[in-house]
Amino acid sequence: MICDSNILIYAAEPGDTLCLPYAQNSDAMIASVTRIEVLGFPKFGLLTPQRQTQLHTLVTNTAELPLDEEIIQRAIQLRQQKSMKLGDAIIVATALEYGVPLVTRNEGDYKHITSLQIINPFASDAR
Helix, strand or coil: CEECHHHHHHHCCCCCCCCHHHHCCCCCEEEHHHHHHHHCCCCHHHCCHHHHHHHHHHHHCCEEECCCHHHHHHHHHHHHHCCCCHHHHHHHHHHHHHCCCEECCCHHHCCCCCCCCEECCCCHHHC
């Protein structure tokens, strides 16, 4: 499974029980852009040192899949079909290319991609 950036961010919150099990799952992976999104946002320095450490730990301990030509081409196709943020297109393209589900809270952003399996830890059927 590919963890969306929001899953790692929620998993780093103190006391999280919904997303942390997904982020720490031995099958969890992230797209390369997820590391940039999670560790590179402008207000990262405003987080507590504990939260920064937790995010670094989650990103470092999760298998990162490289951005290769197949993923690039798939992301291009996705963006041509419907307006998507670049990071979202890369994350979804990675999940589709590897044939694995995407764990995300943002189901609505991807509902138009019928071949994508989505796991939403916040949905009532996931609990």
